[in-house]
Amino acid sequence: MKDMAVTSDLLVDISQLQTRYARCIDADRIEEWPDFFTEDGFYSVTTAENRRAGLEAGLIWLDGIGMIRDRVTALRDANIYERHSYRHVLGQPYVLGESDGGDIEVETSFFVVRITRDGETDVFASGCYHDALRRVDGDLKLSKRIAVCDSSHIDTLLGLPL
Amino acid sequence: MKDMAVTSDLLVDISQLQTRYARCIDADRIEEWPDFFTEDGFYSVTTAENRRAGLEAGLIWLDGIGMIRDRVTALRDANIYERHSYRHVLGQPYVLGESDGGDIEVETSFFVVRITRDGETDVFASGCYHDALRRVDGDLKLSKRIAVCDSSHIDTLLGLPL
Amino acid sequence: MKDMAVTSDLLVDISQLQTRYARCIDADRIEEWPDFFTEDGFYSVTTAENRRAGLEAGLIWLDGIGMIRDRVTALRDANIYERHSYRHVLGQPYVLGESDGGDIEVETSFFVVRITRDGETDVFASGCYHDALRRVDGDLKLSKRIAVCDSSHIDTLLGLPL
Numbered sequence: 476m477k478d479m480a481v482t483s484d485l486l487v488d489i490s491q492l493q494t495r496y497a498r499c500i501d502a503d504r505i506e507e508w509p510d511f512f513t514e515d516g517f518y519s520v521t522t523a524e525n526r527r528a529g530l531e532a533g534l535i536w537l538d539g540i541g542m543i544r545d546r547v548t549a550l551r552d553a554n555i556y557e558r559h560s561y562r563h564v565l566g567q568p569y570v571l572g573e574s575d576g577g578d579i580e581v582e583t584s585f586f587v588v589r590i591t592r593d594g595e596t597d598v599f600a601s602g603c604y605h606d607a608l609r610r611v612d613g614d615l616k617l618s619k620r621i622a623v624c625d626s627s628h629i630d631t632l633l634g635l636p637l
Numbered sequence: 638m639k640d641m642a643v644t645s646d647l648l649v650d651i652s653q654l655q656t657r658y659a660r661c662i663d664a665d666r667i668e669e670w671p672d673f674f675t676e677d678g679f680y681s682v683t684t685a686e687n688r689r690a691g692l693e694a695g696l697i698w699l700d701g702i703g704m705i706r707d708r709v710t711a712l713r714d715a716n717i718y719e720r721h722s723y724r725h726v727l728g729q730p731y732v733l734g735e736s737d738g739g740d741i742e743v744e745t746s747f748f749v750v751r752i753t754r755d756g757e758t759d760v761f762a763s764g765c766y767h768d769a770l771r772r773v774d775g776d777l778k779l780s781k782r783i784a785v786c787d788s789s790h791i792d793t794l795l796g797l798p799l
Numbered sequence: 800m801k802d803m804a805v806t807s808d809l810l811v812d813i814s815q816l817q818t819r820y821a822r823c824i825d826a827d828r829i830e831e832w833p834d835f836f837t838e839d840g841f842y843s844v845t846t847a848e849n850r851r852a853g854l855e856a857g858l859i860w861l862d863g864i865g866m867i868r869d870r871v872t873a874l875r876d877a878n879i880y881e882r883h884s885y886r887h888v889l890g891q892p893y894v895l896g897e898s899d900g901g902d903i904e905v906e907t908s909f910f911v912v913r914i915t916r917d918g919e920t921d922v923f924a925s926g927c928y929h930d931a932l933r934r935v936d937g938d939l940k941l942s943k944r945i946a947v948c949d950s951s952h953i954d955t956l957l958g959l960p961l
């Protein structure tokens with residue numbers, strides 16, 4: 476990993492991408508979710524405990540845009556997503572540096588509340604995104620997003636992308 | 638709505654305005670709250686469910702600075718505001734573009750926790766601000782703020798501006 | 800206090816410092832925590848109620864880098880920190896101005912969730928950082944951080960820096 480200059484313009488680009496991503500999920504437009512990834516994009520959800528233990532597997536593991544698109548179909552078919560609504564709040568992105576492949580490595584705290592049908596609001600998940608970002612035709616995209624959840628008791632159905 | 642360039646300076650201006658607004662509410666200085674609006678400012682609180690259903694009414698509907706000022710008097714007279722304290726946490730502002738009238742249209746996730754007198758902290762409200770911003774004598778002001786709450790079971794007393 | 804120009808570069812510097820600080824705590828690397836302070840750094844935790852009442856004392860009061868380092872040893876010895884994990888989410892920094900001594904005075908809302916061993920996530924603390932920042936050999940450091948908690952019923956053990 477190489478150091479890189481963190482300009483305010485770069486941070487704006489990153490945080491606008493991450494905000495658009497969160498808006499897409501919170502507005503239940505998950506059909507648009509694959510568009511945030513590169514063709515070889517990788518998406519995974521794991522827990523801090525698993526990560527510390529060196530377990531790579533994760534709860535969800537999607538390698539390539541095809542698997543990411545399939546996930547959307549599966550979620551819609553399962554129909555489990557519609558029962559609640561969600562709200563993401565993100566911290567400031569923290570730029571770690573540039574990977575050997577030229578991607579920008581970024582970590583960002585997240586926090587998701589769930590609003591159930593009966594109106595109750597609770598903390599659904601918290602954690603940290605481990606992202607790799609790459610510019611494709613001028614637009615910043617995710618070549619990798621690993622959502623590392625703080626709790627090891629994540630709802631196994633996990634009916635939404637984090 | 639026209640696209641507009643999102644510079645880091647513009648985002649700083651917007652987020653500093655939104656942060657000042659949140660500070661004003663959280664510090665219980667609601668007498669200063671009307672100053673964040675233009676003379677023809679509009680403020681409303683509604684729910685995501687109502688908005689999806691095309692219901693314009695909202696739980697709270699204040700059209701013009703006069704009604705906004707009256708609201709402050711009503712809240713102080715009702716005396717319901719003092720029982721709890723609140724803390725806003727905001728996401729990054731997302732700039733949609735420029736309206737026909739030249740206002741900047743922005744959406745921003747929010748999240749409010751309530752701290753009751755006995756010290757308990759819970760999630761009070763989450764949602765999205767739909768703002769229109771306009772520069773008046775150099776300062777950015779709200780010509781519109783619609784606070785769209787995720788939950789449909791918002792405390793009907795709602796003793797604070799969101 | 801003097802007014803100062805809030806450039807996007809300054810805000811980036813401040814928020815990257817605050818984000819690094821939060822990452823350090825959330826990743827349980829509290830041995831690095833003293834490095835965020837100047838040699839004469841001051842760290843305190845208090846409540847909004849105490850502060851309104853003019854009580855200076857606070858729940859925690861560390862004056863100088865020596866006391867701050869001792870705190871880390873005490874926390875590790877007490878061994879109470881490891882039972883839970885924590886996640887900070889910060890609002891945008893709000894720059895108040897420049898102090899007589901040339902430090903940058905900043906206030907920032909914070910919000911901490913606690914994830915217990917059995918996987919439950921709840922709101923642990925919310926409040927506002929009252930920071931003074933100073934550049935030392937090019938790097939921004941805290942010459943003062945007063946964490947003012949909204950709730951008066953803060954866990955007295957308080958096994959982590961806020």
